[in-house]
Amino acid sequence: MxxxxxxxxxxxxxxxxxxxxxxxxxxxxxxxxxxxxxxxxxxxxxxxxxxxxxxxxxxxxxxxxxxxxxxxxxxxxxxxxxxxxxxxxxxxxxxxxxxxxxxxxxxxxxxxxxxxxxxxxxxxxxxxxxxxxxxxSVIHGFIYNKEAFDKLGITPPATEAEFFAALDKIKADGTYVPMAMGTKDLWEAATMGYQNIGPTYWHGEEGRLALIKGEQKLTDAQWVEPFATLAKWKDYLGDGFEAQSYPDSQNLFTLGRAAIYPAGSWEISVFNTQAQFKMGAFPPPVKNAGDTCYISDHxxxxxxxxxxxxxxxxxxxxxxxxxxxxxxxxxxxxxxxxxxxxxxxxxxEDPLAQEFVSWREKCKPTIRSTYQILSRGTPNLENETWVESANVINGTSTPEAAAKKLQEGLESWYKPAK
Structure with a gap:
C-alpha cells in the first residue's frame, strides 16, 4: 500500500x-x-x-x-x-x-x-x-516658474500678444531672465523653438503632409512666419544666450533665474528634482483668440x-x-x-505631466515636421533646421533667407518638393 x-x-x-x-x-x-x-x-x-x-x-x-x-x-x-x-x-x-x-x-x-x-x-x-x-510620445510647450508669475501678476498666456506682453513685463521687472534658451547647441533652437510653435502656423498635420506631398513649400508664408516669431525671442533670452548650452538653459531655469522655459515634456522628471519652486505649463500660444490650438506630440x-x-x-x-x-x-x-x-x-499622478497631457483634449496633435521622409537625403532637413533656427534667433539670418535655404536644400534631393 x-x-x-x-x-x-x-x-x-x-x-x-x-x-x-x-x-x-x-x-x-x-x-x-x-x-x-x-x-x-x-x-x-x-x-x-x-x-x-x-x-x-x-x-x-x-x-x-x-x-x-x-x-x-x-x-x-x-x-x-x-x-x-x-x-x-x-x-x-x-x-x-x-x-x-x-x-x-x-x-x-x-x-x-x-x-x-x-x-x-x-x-x-x-x-x-x-x-x-x-x-x-513627448509633448512640446512652455514650463514656467509659478512664483515668478504670481509675483509679477502674470497669468499663463493663451495668445501670441499675451505671450509677448508677459515677456515684456518680466523683462521690465528685471528680476528674472524672461526665457531660458540658448543657441549654442543648435538643436535646442529648432526643437524647443521652431518645432514647438511652428504647428500653430502650418496647421499641424495639414501642413506637414502637404509639405511631404510637395503641395506646400518651406518658403510659403505659414512656414516662414514661425521663423519671424523666433526672431523676436532674441530680446528675451538674456545676455550671452548665443554661447549658452542646453544644460546652461536647464540650470538657468531650475535655479530660479528665468521665468519661462521653452520645453519638451522630458524635462519634467529632471526639473521636479532640481527646481525649488512650483512650476506650471502652457501650450504654444495661438495667433488670435479662438484659433485652433496645435501641439507637437512627437x-x-x-x-x-x-x-x-x-x-x-x-x-x-x-x-x-x-x-x-x-x-x-x-x-x-x-x-x-x-x-x-x-x-x-x-x-x-504628476500635476505638471497632467497639465501637458491635458492639451490633447483641446489641441490638434502633430509630429515634428522634419522627421518623416523629409530628412532621408542630403542636406538633412532636420539638421539644417537646427542651424537656421539658431541663425534666425541670433540675427545672423532673416526668416526669409532661412526658409529659402531649407527649401533649396530639400529640392536638391526630394522630387516632390521641386
Whole structure:
C-alpha cells in the first residue's frame, strides 16, 4: 500500500510538475536601448503582465543606447534577436520592416486604440501597414516658474500678444531672465523653438503632409512666419544666450533665474528634482483668440514583433497588452513626461505631466515636421533646421533667407518638393 501510495504521489507530482512547466514554457525576450528604465520593466510592467498571463514569462534585455542599432541588426541577421523589438521612431524601424525583420501588426488586437498620428512613426509611407505598437510620445510647450508669475501678476498666456506682453513685463521687472534658451547647441533652437510653435502656423498635420506631398513649400508664408516669431525671442533670452548650452538653459531655469522655459515634456522628471519652486505649463500660444490650438506630440518609442520569433502568439498577447489602457497608465506614471499614445485618457499622478497631457483634449496633435521622409537625403532637413533656427534667433539670418535655404536644400534631393 505504501508503495502504491508513493507511486501515485510521484505520478501526481510529475503531472503537476509538467503542468507547471507547460504554464511557464514560453519566455519572451525584449530588445531595447532604454537601459535606464530597466527597473520599471522589472518591478512594474512585467509583473503586471505576468499576473494576468501566467503561461508567459518576459525578460527585458536592453543594450547600451549607442550600441543598440548595431547590436540589434547583428542579432537579427544572425537569427538570435529577442521576440520583441523596441522601436525607434520613423526611418530606423521602417528599414527593419522593409528588410523583413519586423512583422506587420496592422490587424493586432489593440491597434485600434491609436490614432493615425500616434502610429505615424511606425507606419509605411503609403499608410497601409503598421509594424510597431506605439508606447509613448513627448509633448512640446512652455514650463514656467509659478512664483515668478504670481509675483509679477502674470497669468499663463493663451495668445501670441499675451505671450509677448508677459515677456515684456518680466523683462521690465528685471528680476528674472524672461526665457531660458540658448543657441549654442543648435538643436535646442529648432526643437524647443521652431518645432514647438511652428504647428500653430502650418496647421499641424495639414501642413506637414502637404509639405511631404510637395503641395506646400518651406518658403510659403505659414512656414516662414514661425521663423519671424523666433526672431523676436532674441530680446528675451538674456545676455550671452548665443554661447549658452542646453544644460546652461536647464540650470538657468531650475535655479530660479528665468521665468519661462521653452520645453519638451522630458524635462519634467529632471526639473521636479532640481527646481525649488512650483512650476506650471502652457501650450504654444495661438495667433488670435479662438484659433485652433496645435501641439507637437512627437512619437518617441514603440515596440514590435521579430518576424522570425518562435513565440509569435505569446508575443502578440504581450503586444496587445502594451496597446491597453492598463499598460498606458503604468508606463506614463512611471516615466513622467513620456506620454501614452493610447486614445484612452490616462490620469497622470504628476500635476505638471497632467497639465501637458491635458492639451490633447483641446489641441490638434502633430509630429515634428522634419522627421518623416523629409530628412532621408542630403542636406538633412532636420539638421539644417537646427542651424537656421539658431541663425534666425541670433540675427545672423532673416526668416526669409532661412526658409529659402531649407527649401533649396530639400529640392536638391526630394522630387516632390521641386
Amino acid at each position: 505504501k508503495t502504491q501510495a508513493l507511486t501515485a504521489l510521484l505520478m501526481a507530482s510529475s503531472i503537476l510538475g509538467s503542468a507547471g512547466m507547460a504554464l511557464a514554457d514560453t519566455t519572451l525576450t525584449i530588445e531595447s536601448w532604454r537601459n535606464d528604465d530597466l527597473s520599471i520593466w522589472q518591478e512594474k510592467l512585467i509583473p503586471a503582465f505576468e499576473a494576468k498571463n501566467p503561461g508567459i514569462k518576459v525578460v527585458f534585455s536592453p543594450s547600451a543606447p549607442t550600441e543598440y542599432n548595431a547590436a540589434l541588426n547583428a542579432k537579427l541577421d544572425a537569427g538570435s534577436a529577442g521576440d520583441l523589438i523596441t522601436c525607434r521612431p520613423f526611418d530606423a524601424s521602417l528599414e527593419l520592416y522593409n528588410k523583413g525583420h519586423l512583422a506587420d501588426l496592422t490587424s493586432l488586437a489593440g491597434m485600434e486604440n491609436f490614432s493615425d498620428v500616434a502610429k505615424s512613426a511606425w507606419t509605411t509611407d503609403d499608410g497601409k501597414a503598421s509594424f510597431c505598437v506605439p508606447m509613448a 512619437n518617441d518609442i514603440g515596440i514590435g514583433l521579430n518576424a522570425k520569433s518562435k513565440n509569435a502568439d505569446a508575443a502578440k498577447t504581450f503586444l496587445s497588452w502594451v496597446a491597453s489602457p492598463e499598460f498606458a497608465t503604468i508606463y506614463a506614471n512611471a516615466l513622467p513626461g513620456f506620454f501614452s499614445l493610447n486614445s484612452a485618457a490616462v490620469k497622470m
